[in-house]
Amino acid sequence: MRIMLVEDDPELGHRLAERLDRAGFAVDWVQTAAMARDWPDVGLTAAIILDLGLPDGDGLDLLRHWRAQGETVPVLILTARGNWRDKVEGLNIGADDFVVKPIRFEELLARLHALWRRGRGEGTNLVTAGALALDPVARLATLDGVPIDLSRKEFALLHLFLRRAGHIIPQDEILEQLYALEAERDRNAVEALVSRLRRKIGRERVRTVRGLGYRLDP
Numbered sequence: 357m358r359i360m361l362v363e364d365d366p367e368l369g370h371r372l373a374e375r376l377d378r379a380g381f382a383v384d385w386v387q388t389a390a391m392a393r394d395w396p397d398v399g400l401t402a403a404i405i406l407d408l409g410l411p412d413g414d415g416l417d418l419l420r421h422w423r424a425q426g427e428t429v430p431v432l433i434l435t436a437r438g439n440w441r442d443k444v445e446g447l448n449i450g451a452d453d454f455v456v457k458p459i460r461f462e463e464l465l466a467r468l469h470a471l472w473r474r475g476r477g478e479g480t481n482l483v484t485a486g487a488l489a490l491d492p493v494a495r496l497a498t499l500d501g502v503p504i505d506l507s508r509k510e511f512a513l514l515h516l517f518l519r520r521a522g523h524i525i526p527q528d529e530i531l532e533q534l535y536a537l538e539a540e541r542d543r544n545a546v547e548a549l550v551s552r553l554r555r556k557i558g559r560e561r562v563r564t565v566r567g568l569g570y571r572l573d574p
Contacts, residue, residue, distance in 0.1 A: 357472070360383075361376070361405045362407055363407045364411050387411075389410045392418055397532070402429075404431045404432070406434065409435065415435070416445060435454075452474075453470075465493065485572060516533055526568060550570055
């Protein structure tokens with residue numbers, strides 16, 4: 357899943373982006389309100405982590421802009437400003453969660469997954485299809501109850517397939533979801549990734565729909 361991180365602190369931003377990447381997210385990290393306002397495909401991200409104290413504007417104004425544009429992507433405000441008025445205003449104008457720094461990364465990760473579950477109307481982290489099951493918080497995927505050894509990208513791809521089991525997923529969407537916007541994108545890399553995943557879960561489970569994309573058949 358793609359996460360947009362709007363954070364101007366270079367040390368914190370780098371640390372968060374690294375840890376989110378290790379947790380299986382593709383991270384678009386921007387450091388100014390102007391960059392975030394002009395960022396393409398905001399609606400394709402799974403969630404936005406938004407700092408309020410940006411060097412060229414207020415994060416709350418940025419949130420108002422997105423909501424006025426009809427963007428419904430979940431927004432988690434992560435800020436050093438602990439004023440209750442900021443929290444109330446943020447939630448009232450469309451934030452989905454509000455967290456005051458410092459925060460343990462494990463809690464931030466749990467809150468991100470909670471936003472994703474609420475958006476899907478689900479009450480559990482576990483995603484299943486047939487004999488396959490995946491828990492994105494525990495970082496565990498199983499086949500017939502047996503853990504599968506997956507790389508970060510393989511895990512992210514299986515997560516995407518399980519969320520859309522039975523539906524065709526175009527290569528371009530896989531690129532959008534698994535790779536940050538500024539990362540080098542290569543369709544051949546997607547084909548290689550799908551091939552590696554097939555070897556681990558069974559070739560028959562991932563179908564190639566010629567000219568359209570891939571489909572997970574539970």
